[in-house]
Amino acid sequence: MTGFTKLIDGYYKFRGTEWLEERERWSELATGQSPKVMIISCSDSRVDPATIFGSRPGEVFVVRNVAALVPPFDPSGGLHGVSAAIEFAVTKLKVEEIVVLGHGACGGVNAALTKSLKDSKPGEGGFVAEWIKLLDGARDKVLAEHGATDKGQAALEQEGVRVSIENLKTFPFIQKALDDGTLNIHGAVFAIADGKLRVLDEENHFTPA
Incomplete structure (x- = not known):
């Protein structure tokens, strides 16, 4: 078959x-459709938001990409799939919450941490290498503290969620919704190995759900 x-x-x-x-x-x-929640998650086949959260059809609006990343707001136009999905969810569907969901053993995060795709060139692939540059600043911070270790991997998976949340706030319509109190943003990391979910708290720490 x-x-x-x-x-x-x-x-x-x-x-x-x-x-x-x-x-x-x-x-x-x-x-x-009238979902109340948008989930931004990784394309990884092991991390299906509907499975993890037990949601029914129509309950969550999901966009998935390598490492669950959100780029900063870019008004120059162009082909911005993630930004288009965010715009649609917030301005048209009027979602009330956005969840950025990272996960353990993330290949995109590992590539960012180790720069294993540094030799890729545009036209010969290179798309992932360019995309994960969104983590460059976080990568430098993690390497300085943990190096390219298992702890570094876990730390960058969490930092990636923080980066995406900060980038979400650069979108004017999101900032307005946050200011108006009509939108909340959450961060979480799902561990494939033990099935545990850790949620970003008000003190910017990841704690067990």
Whole structure:
């Protein structure tokens, strides 16, 4: 069985069970969506926000990318997929909360920490190497304290969440929503190895949920 045929098999199982059980809800969702929460998470196949948080269809608006990163606000235009998703979630869907979800054993974070992609060139790949430059400042801080160690990896996974949160605040419509009290931003890191979730508290520390 190929990967795609396995997906189709999964679809038939879904269509015959969960979809039927939630048929009324799916009918409602066909008319529109009104999620209250946006989750920005990593593309990593092991870290599915809906699975981790047990959310139902229509409850969370999710954008996923390498290392769950948010770029700073850039008014120059261009192809900004993450920024477009954020704009849509905040200005159109009016989400009330944004969660930046990092995770343990993140390959993107490891690449940033070790600079293992430093030889990639535009046109020969290079997209990930450019993207994770968003972590350069945090990387310098982590290396100075922990080096390129397991502790450094864990520290940069947390710093990455902080970087994304600060970058979110550079978007004018987000800052306005924060000032108006209509939006809250949260940070969290999910550990694949033990399944534990750590949440960023008011003192900017990650503590068990």
